Amino acid sequence: QLQLQESGSGLVKPSQTLSLTCAVSGGSISSGGYSWSWIRQPPGKGLEWIGYIYHSGSTYYNPSLKSRVTISVDRSKNQFSLKLSSVTAADTAVYYCARYMTTVVGDAFDIWGQGTMVTVSS
Amino acid sequence: EIVLTQSPGTLSLSPGERATLSCRASQSVSSSYLAWYQQKPGQAPRLLIYGASSRATGIPDRFSGSGSGTDFTLTISRLEPEDFAVYYCQQYGSSGYTFGQGTKLEIK
Numbered sequence: 001q002l003q004l005q006e007s008g009s010g011l012v013k014p015s016q017t018l019s020l021t022c023a024v025s026g027g028s029i030s031s032g033g034y035s036w037s038w039i040r041q042p043p044g045k046g047l048e049w050i051g052y053i054y055h056s057g058s059t060y061y062n063p064s065l066k067s068r069v070t071i072s073v074d075r076s077k078n079q080f081s082l083k084l085s086s087v088t089a090a091d092t093a094v095y096y097c098a099r100y101m102t103t104v105v106g107d108a109f110d111i112w113g114q115g116t117m118v119t120v121s122s
Numbered sequence: 123e124i125v126l127t128q129s130p131g132t133l134s135l136s137p138g139e140r141a142t143l144s145c146r147a148s149q150s151v152s153s154s155y156l157a158w159y160q161q162k163p164g165q166a167p168r169l170l171i172y173g174a175s176s177r178a179t180g181i182p183d184r185f186s187g188s189g190s191g192t193d194f195t196l197t198i199s200r201l202e203p204e205d206f207a208v209y210y211c212q213q214y215g216s217s218g219y220t221f222g223q224g225t226k227l228e229i230k
Binding site: 037046047048049051052060061062063096100101103105106107108109110112113114115 | 123153154155156157159165166167168169172173174176178210212214217218219220221222223224
């Protein structure tokens with residue numbers, strides 16, 4: 001059973017860089033047919049997709065966040081990471097990592113991490 | 123960017139009743155790329171439906187999805203106490219992935 005686990009700093013100062021890692025266990029991040037995403041949810045609000053990466057390293061980011069986002073993969077450690085620069089209070093949210101599956105029937109985020117709360121505050 | 127609008131914002135029903143949740147897209151969405159999720163307080167979202175109408179593994183058959191183009195529906199045939207939660211639709215398009223704002227299903 002594949003599992004995802006987020007880790008990283010829970011408190012980040014304004015203008016600094018948020019850094020999170022998603023560890024993949026019970027399966028390989030290099031498996032075909034999947035991409036690996038970061039999604040966030042501000043307190044009491046809805047879900048916002050941040051970006052994804054394939055095991056090959058190719059990425060695609062939400063256009064609204066693209067200038068501040070970097071997602072990378074470490075296949076040797078079976079994990080992928082998020083960096084979000086120049087953070088403000090608006091970046092305060094629960095951050096989830098998730099696997100996106102592609103099948104002949106349809107696609108979706110089928111496995112999610114438990115989420116990690118990140119607060120931006122001085 | 124494709125905008126997904128869910129209605130109603132809040133739905134108040136009793137256990138045993140039928141729930142119908144709507145998701146309308148600002149432009150046509152491929153059914154292959156339309157999914158539904160359930161989220162309970164303090165938990166990550168859980169995949170319910172993908173490809174607009176296929177149930178994910180372990181999802182009870184009281185959950186069903188339908189629709190095409192710009193109009194999609196999630197139906198819960200007979201509400202169980204554990205079904206009261208927030209539901210999101212999600213799509214994949216040229217600008218990446220977007221989610222609806224959610225429908226809160228609450229106990230009447």
